[in-house]
Amino acid sequence: MRYLVLLIVRNAFRQKLRTILTVTGIIVATVAFGLLRTAVDAWYGGSEATSATRLITRNAISLVFPLPLSYRNKIQQVEGVVATSYSNWFGGVYISEKNFFPQFAIEPRSYLKLYPEYVLSPQEKRAFFKDRQGAIAGRKLAETYGWEIGDVIPIRGTIYPGDWNFVLRGIYEGASEKTDETLFFFHWEYLNERLKQVGAERADHVGIYVVGLENASQAAEVSQAIDDLFENSLAETLTETEKAFQLGFVAMTEAIVMVIEVVSFVIIIIIMAVTANTMAMSARERKKEYATLKALGFPGSFIAMLIYGESVIIAMVGGLLGLFFLYPAADVFANKIGTFFPVFKVTQETAWLAIGIAFLVGLAAAAIPAWRGATIPVTEGFSEIG
Incomplete structure (x- = not known):
């Protein structure tokens, strides 16, 4: 041999x-x-990094149409739901159009509780919660543009016109290699205040609700219960698992x-x-x-x-x-x-x-x-x- x-x-x-x-x-x-x-x-x-205990509730017609903020309390009362939060896609431009990265207006405390994979130090988290103009960014995003904590991040609004300035209060790290570290989060209240000032119809409305489940096996039952709750309303809902929501974007390409x-x-x-x-x-x-x-x-x-x-x-x-x-x-x-x-x-x-x-x-x-x-x-x- x-x-x-x-x-x-x-x-x-x-x-x-x-x-x-x-x-x-x-x-x-x-x-x-x-x-x-x-x-x-x-x-x-994006779909592989999702959690089986999170649902996404959006407008049944299209993601483009928002949902009233008042829906949150009703969703929270559905059996099997342990937490709810919400977010808005912002879609602004940083310096030039080529610098694309996802930007979301969120309710900080409830959102970060539902997404423990975004790891921030206690000091950074407190600073973010206190500053209405505060924002947090993923490690990869911050390294791409050379951002450091305390920097002012200017973003030009497209969906929400105007010049917006955010103060970077934290840089999160992913709990695993699959965690997205290219996201940018800021206070939904800051966005909503500006919308109220200009009398925009989207004030007191959110893009999606994030729903935390007590048990992943309840996903289908809770999804149906939420959608039944808003059936025949002016803004009917479509609730699905977070993975199905993400795969919907993949299906487009x-x-x-x-x-x-x-x-x-x-x-x-x-x-x-x-x-x-x-x-x-x-x-x-x-x-x-x-x-x-x-x-x-x-x-x-x-x-x-x-x-x-x-x-x-x-x-x-x-x-x-x-x-x-x-x-x-x-x-x-x-x-x-x-x-x-x-x-x-x-x-x-x-x-x-x-x-x-x-x-x-x-x-x-x-x-x-x-x-x-x-x-x-x-x-x-x-x-x-x-």
């Missing part, structure tokens, strides 16, 4: 230039595949996600063809050697093992090196895209999938050359000598 392994390794690197080029191709394909799969994971990242997934597997097919071509060339060059081995009494299975082993070694070397380069490439990509993908990290599933596919590519690429090498007649191999 030891000599078989040594022979396979020597064969794999006999034609050094061809092997290096093939390995390079596999490295590039592995990195590209890993980045595309990570992008797909990031697209679904499902075609893009599907294209990315298809392209990721097209890359595999291309590199499989490249590796198969390499193995076919190697097998043709060694017909004399295979004929000699058969003449010496080695079975066809031995020759097949040589070809399979060589192909798998080349594919695995390329796959492992590709995985090695994938992590820094993902970091560079994450820095370039800024806050577009809140969480852009290579998961263990993606890493194992990349390695597994490299192994399968090695096996698949060697299938036909191994079969031809194992079944080639001795006379056909010797006929090319001289």
